[in-house]
Amino acid sequence: xxxxxxxxxxxxxxxxxxxxxxxxxxxxxxxxxxxxxxxxxxxxxxxxxxxxxxxxxxxxxxxxxxxxxxxxxxxxxxxxxxxxxxxxxxxxxxxxxxxxxxxxxxxxxxxxxxxxxxxxxxxxxxxxxxxxxxxxxxxxxxxxxxxxxxxxxxxxxxxxxxxxxxxxxxxxxxxxxxxxxxxxxxxxxxxxxxxxxxxxxxxxxxxxxxxxxxxxxxxxxxxxxxxxxxxxxxxxxxxxxxxxxxxxxxxxxxxxxxxxxxxxxxxxxxxxxxxxxxxxxxxxxxxxxx
Numbered sequence: 001x002x003x004x005x006x007x008x009x010x011x012x013x014x015x016x017x018x019x020x021x022x023x024x025x026x027x028x029x030x031x032x033x034x035x036x037x038x039x040x041x042x043x044x045x046x047x048x049x050x051x052x053x054x055x056x057x058x059x060x061x062x063x064x065x066x067x068x069x070x071x072x073x074x075x076x077x078x079x080x081x082x083x084x085x086x087x088x089x090x091x092x093x094x095x096x097x098x099x100x101x102x103x104x105x106x107x108x109x110x111x112x113x114x115x116x117x118x119x120x121x122x123x124x125x126x127x128x129x130x131x132x133x134x135x136x137x138x139x140x141x142x143x144x145x146x147x148x149x150x151x152x153x154x155x156x157x158x159x160x161x162x163x164x165x166x167x168x169x170x171x172x173x174x175x176x177x178x179x180x181x182x183x184x185x186x187x188x189x190x191x192x193x194x195x196x197x198x199x200x201x202x203x204x205x206x207x208x209x210x211x212x213x214x215x216x217x218x219x220x221x222x223x224x225x226x227x228x229x230x231x232x233x234x235x236x237x238x239x240x241x242x243x244x245x246x247x248x249x250x251x252x253x254x255x256x257x258x259x260x261x262x263x264x265x266x267x268x269x270x271x272x273x274x275x276x277x278x279x280x281x282x283x284x285x286x287x288x289x290x
Contacts, residue, residue, distance in 0.1 A: 004041060005030075008080040015079075016160060020135060028072035041081055045089045048073060052090065063093040100231045101222050102265050108232055111211075114218035119196055120210035122178040127207070127226055130165040131233035131251055133158060134207040134226040140189040142179070147172055154252070163252045235265045 005026060012022045033040040035054075036047055048070075055061045055069060070092055077083045103111065108128055115121035126137060136157050144153040150172070151164040175189070184197035192198040192206075207226050215224040222228075234247050248259040 004039070004080065008076055011079045012075070018158075018160065024068065025072035025075055028069045029076045032069075032073060040076060045086065048090050052093075056093070063096045067092050067095060099261070099264055101224065101228055102235050103220070103222065103224070103228065103232050105236060107218075107220060107222075108229070108236075110218040111214050111220060111224065115210060115214040116217065118181060119178070119190075120214065122174055123190065123207055123210050124214060124229065125171060125174050127211075127229040128233055129168050129171040131230050131237075132165060133230065134204045137207060137226075138190060138201045138204055140201075141187055142185075142189050143187075145172075145175060145189065157252050159252075159254065161252060163249070165250060231262075231265070234259070234262045238262050238266050 008026060008029065009022065012025060017025070029040055032043070032047075032051055035051055036043055052066060052070065055066045061069075070090065074085050074090075077085050112121060112124050112128070115124050123137065126132065126140075127134070130137075130152055132140075132152075132154065136154050139155070140152065141155075144155065145167065146153060147167070149164075150167045150169075152167050154163050154165055157163055178189075179185070182191070182197065183195060184191070186197075186199055188199075188201040190196070190202045192200045192202045196202070204226075211224060211226050211229070215222075230251070234251060237247055237250075238244070244256060244259050244262075247262065248256050251259065253259050
């Protein structure tokens, strides 16, 4: 481990950044250094601007991804090197806001039914039934399933926050069958290794592959990934009559504004709102005027 990498790692850990963010930030600085084949502490604003332009123009990264890379470099220069960082010289790109893909309940059922093996089916059912992020799913322990209170305890979710997710009776039945199928009864609800009998949890890539393979087998042409089921969970709850504040708590959003995106995705709410055109008193046109 190089001196600079060790310094940056210590600064990130001191501030209690998540393991995923730490990996992302360190990888971003390493890639920046390799691009110019020079130690990052010898690079400056000119190199950052050139690198930012390259990410957009040559590598076709999204504004959100470029902003993430810049955040890593900003942390490195401000906190690790304690150098100045000028927003004017290296402005953050304007973030693009895209509405996520939403599946109908029929499509979600097709996706889950197409999952193979049963381990993958349970993963997808848990994602949809709870609205968990895939990293939260992989770190569930058996003791997090509280059948007395019918909740699943999420420990150290995004922002290092604990919360409770709903546990439906149908999911509880599925998790009990899943528990019986496991060869080794360990700590993790979804253990890793090829035969799922290891002493470590599965990684997030396994969840992503389970989702992709099921989508292909189900013949779903939409872009589907684990987070799609989180969006479906929230949108279908809203359409069933749940209020935004409840959905915010279940998803673990810090701000209610994050949750309001599901108002744009609710088909029932859109269809229930009349267009202002329908209230206009327009004259009927005769066939001759057509």
